[in-house]
Amino acid sequence: MIQLQNVTVNYGNEWIALYQVSLCVNKGEFVFIVGPTGAGKSTLLKLLYREETATQGTVRVAGHDLNHMPSREVPLFRRRLGIVFQDFGLLPNKTVYENVAFALRVTGESSRTIRRKVPHVLEMVGLAHRPDAFPHQLSGGEQQRVAIARALVNDPPLLLADEPTGNLDPDTSLGIVQLLHHINVRGTTVIVATHDHTIVDRMQRRVVALERGRLVRDDQQGAYRPLLMLSEPMRS
Amino acid sequence: MIQLQNVTVNYGNEWIALYQVSLCVNKGEFVFIVGPTGAGKSTLLKLLYREETATQGTVRVAGHDLNHMPSREVPLFRRRLGIVFQDFGLLPNKTVYENVAFALRVTGESSRTIRRKVPHVLEMVGLAHRPDAFPHQLSGGEQQRVAIARALVNDPPLLLADEPTGNLDPDTSLGIVQLLHHINVRGTTVIVATHDHTIVDRMQRRVVALERGRLVRDDQQGAYRPLLMLSEPMRS
Amino acid sequence: MRLSSLGFLLHEAWLNIRRNGLMSLATLGTVTVALTVLGASLWTIFRLSEYAQFQPRRFDRIDLFLLPDVSRERAETLRDQIAHLPGVARVRLIPREQAWADLQASEPLLTEALEENPLPDKLEVEVRDIAQIQAIAHNFRDQTAYPDVERVVDAGEAVRVMLGLARVVKVVGGSASAGLFIATLFLVYNTIRLTVFARRREIRTMQLVGATPGFIRLPLLLEGLFHGVVGALLASGILLLCAREVSRFVASLRSPLIGDVPSLLSPWHVPAVLVALGALIGLVGSYLAIRRFLRPI
Amino acid sequence: MRLSSLGFLLHEAWLNIRRNGLMSLATLGTVTVALTVLGASLWTIFRLSEYAQFQPRRFDRIDLFLLPDVSRERAETLRDQIAHLPGVARVRLIPREQAWADLQASEPLLTEALEENPLPDKLEVEVRDIAQIQAIAHNFRDQTAYPDVERVVDAGEAVRVMLGLARVVKVVGGSASAGLFIATLFLVYNTIRLTVFARRREIRTMQLVGATPGFIRLPLLLEGLFHGVVGALLASGILLLCAREVSRFVASLRSPLIGDVPSLLSPWHVPAVLVALGALIGLVGSYLAIRRFLRPI
Numbered sequence A, B: 001m002i003q004l005q006n007v008t009v010n011y012g013n014e015w016i017a018l019y020q021v022s023l024c025v026n027k028g029e030f031v032f033i034v035g036p037t038g039a040g041k042s043t044l045l046k047l048l049y050r051e052e053t054a055t056q057g058t059v060r061v062a063g064h065d066l067n068h069m070p071s072r073e074v075p076l077f078r079r080r081l082g083i084v085f086q087d088f089g090l091l092p093n094k095t096v097y098e099n100v101a102f103a104l105r106v107t108g109e110s111s112r113t114i115r116r117k118v119p120h121v122l123e124m125v126g127l128a129h130r131p132d133a134f135p136h137q138l139s140g141g142e143q144q145r146v147a148i149a150r151a152l153v154n155d156p157p158l159l160l161a162d163e164p165t166g167n168l169d170p171d172t173s174l175g176i177v178q179l180l181h182h183i184n185v186r187g188t189t190v191i192v193a194t195h196d197h198t199i200v201d202r203m204q205r206r207v208v209a210l211e212r213g214r215l216v217r218d219d220q221q222g223a224y225r226p227l228l229m230l231s232e233p234m235r236s
Numbered sequence C, D: 001m002r003l004s005s006l007g008f009l010l011h012e013a014w015l016n017i018r019r020n021g022l023m024s025l026a027t028l029g030t031v032t033v034a035l036t037v038l039g040a041s042l043w044t045i046f047r048l049s050e051y052a053q054f055q056p057r058r059f060d061r062i063d064l065f066l067l068p069d070v071s072r073e074r075a076e077t078l079r080d081q082i083a084h085l086p087g088v089a090r091v092r093l094i095p096r097e098q099a100w101a102d103l104q105a106s107e108p109l110l111t112e113a114l115e116e117n118p119l120p121d122k123l124e125v126e127v128r129d130i131a132q133i134q135a136i137a138h139n140f141r142d143q144t145a146y147p148d149v150e151r152v153v154d155a156g157e158a159v160r161v162m163l164g165l166a167r168v169v170k171v172v173g174g175s176a177s178a179g180l181f182i183a184t185l186f187l188v189y190n191t192i193r194l195t196v197f198a199r200r201r202e203i204r205t206m207q208l209v210g211a212t213p214g215f216i217r218l219p220l221l222l223e224g225l226f227h228g229v230v231g232a233l234l235a236s237g238i239l240l241l242c243a244r245e246v247s248r249f250v251a252s253l254r255s256p257l258i259g260d261v262p263s264l265l266s267p268w269h270v271p272a273v274l275v276a277l278g279a280l281i282g283l284v285g286s287y288l289a290i291r292r293f294l295r296p297i
Ligand SMILES: Nc1ncnc2c1ncn2[C@@H]1O[C@H](COP(=O)(O)OP(=O)(O)OP(=O)(O)O)[C@@H](O)[C@H]1O
Pocket: A011, A012, A015, A016, A017, A035, A036, A037, A038, A039, A040, A041, A042, A043, A044, A086, B136, B137, B138, B139, B140, B141, B142, B167
């Protein structure tokens, strides 16, 4: 599904956000990307949906070479992804319902399908009672769940979620992650960048760790901290 | 420092974000406000810096009755607060340095003071190396730390932080909370709305819990979950 | 594009217009004001050039007063002879009796005082090209060629003034019209660009969610068209009201010449022209404005 | 406000101008284009009214051609007598010899052909109030009161036309100027409002951080002033270039009357007036625009 080979990303001339990262994710996998703040997690995800392009190295997603994809094909490529942005990326002038429906509109879904799918996915994230609210009328966690609902609504083969539980309380977070798990079981490849160690530890799935732009760990059934460090006390 | 008496906040006509909340916080206290997403934590903080006003009840902060404060006095009142907004609230056209300096500029601080204080506070949040970056050039966690630095820079007697560690990894989060603790020890009243149970549990400070707009718990040395529930398994 | 999509995009445009209240109002305001100024200027320039072109025609006639002793036959011969000159459009012979009768009708007191008809026969020569009138008049002043002509009266300097005026109005007014059109387009484009700029993050989000450029562009173009047309209608309303006031005022002056120049423009051409211009400007303006923010990412 | 704050606010305004590239350009563009149109219109209207007021003065004269047998003394008596009439400003006697000399100078061929001076003595009567000219001329046509006068020539209809024109230009041009000024103010205000709108979240954040309304407003006002003044300078440049072209074109027509009307405006008044207008419009525009987004929260 995803192949990164020796990928380096520079911002501007010198700022290196990713350095020589190689990574391979198979179809159907569930991967956590962890790392301290500023490590390059978001940059890695942006590469995958082509908001950024690699300065060096190759990025292949679902059979496409993203470095050489004509910009005409990018929208069609993105429609087959579900993306949860770290800053939510909701359309401020659209209601919750319209924000979620928009992801279906762009694919040209019929209004009937939209009327069926949207309430269902809002139900899943626990926002069925506020379809007509505008984003600025929602709490941080509610906005985040709208972003998640939009990413899920068109049953994407690949789901990219950047910090999807940053504004959610532990119970709701767990619910969301179980939702992602559920989707993963049904065949979707899921990649989640997160800081939420409780959830990473609990899920026991593949963990890829970044540090200062370098890939420093890739455990098939990992925890938020490397096993070696588990006994180490938290810095205080 | 803070007295809320039977405060109710409605959005629009029917949406009740807070209901009959009474709360008293003394000078020098450190209070966590917890609760599931949408419980009204942000609304409570917004009341305290007068972005929202109470529909019913009285709100007194630092001796001011916020319901009857003339709008002329509001800016002066706010200058004595440090606020970390849930959505960061950075000025997009200002660099990190300028964003932090702005909080001093509004109070009319001299340029010399600013040149002394700003690098110091950026150092504290671990961003001393990026004073000239614009917010859009920062990762989520870096932006959050700029917001924290701005709230701290003018040594406010009252610090209000809404989800200040939502985008930070556990180590950095702990560092930030210890920073808040440190400030609190030096006399600042600190109020933190958060979902981060690890930190709440670790700090063992006063915890105020909201649920659906109601104050449901107020423990002097609390944990994220009520003690009664500690043995209860997490919902799964 | 599917039909349901098209319906959605129309709906979308309409929602944008309603929900971006301030931005819609700003665009509409700019379109209205700019089109009002443009319309007023074009109309004024058009009318001025109609006046300017009409005025010289009042002076496209040379009067030849014949000597009293010239017989009617010689006058008629002269008339036919002049009628064949190059540059001459038409010649009319006004016999002294007719001139006297006209004068008696218009100035009865004067004619009564005079008792006897002092008027000579007169040839009214209309020239083809007003610019040639002075050269032609000059020829008639040649006493050897036209011994029967006592006095030649042409509009002289007035004609030259009017002709110059007409050219000034035509050239300067034409350039001014073109300049104003571009200015209006620019003002509208600029405003739309700011409204699109305010939505650049939205556009970016849409792109990241997989919307094609066309899908993003179409509602914005429809918005531009809407504002262009509605703004044009408002501008037409303003203009027609102003025009009514102006023509009332002009009529109240009871000045001859002014106001009696026929116009090719009827008032109902104004909304038609303005709506066409508004639609064009709205579409082109938003097309240009959007292009800038639809760079592929 | 402290001096360091003032320095900061100036710096702030300058940073805003530089960092909000597109918004600055948009405002500057709108100010420039709108002021160019305003300036051109005001200038045109001003010149037109100067022309319109000047034109009738060419016609404020009545020529009285005296009968050939009137003696010079009688002519002089008549002149003095007319000079005392109400409404008459001045009377000049042009003796037939002088008229002949003038004619010889201007049309030597004609005078040579004529051999002998056919011209009568002439009185040139200048009236005080151009609007009275027809009534006065009519008096001179009374043969019993003025038996020595053979022919009375006044500009007649032309005067009425010109007078009407002058009033039209004055009233319509005046209203149009006021309308254009308001339109320009509105266009600039509208643009600034959009740029402030795009920054409304910033303004809100500033308010939440404790900035006073004045602290937020001042840099924005300075920005408005800057854009107004720079836009006005650009507009002046454009206008002066265009004006040079137009006056070259008009001069190339070599038409009399046009172009020889003296103007109160020297070219250097244009930047002065425009900069004043631009500063005013920039300040008022941004003041109005900001007010809307500085509601206390
Ligand atoms: N547009 C940009 N220009 C310059 N530097 C950038 C830009 N975007 C990101 N960076 C830098 O690249 C590094 C990696 O950023 P990235 O957003 O990938 O971090 P992250 O791992 O997602 O962090 P977080 O957990 O805080 O979200 C950061 O140091 C950030 O400051």
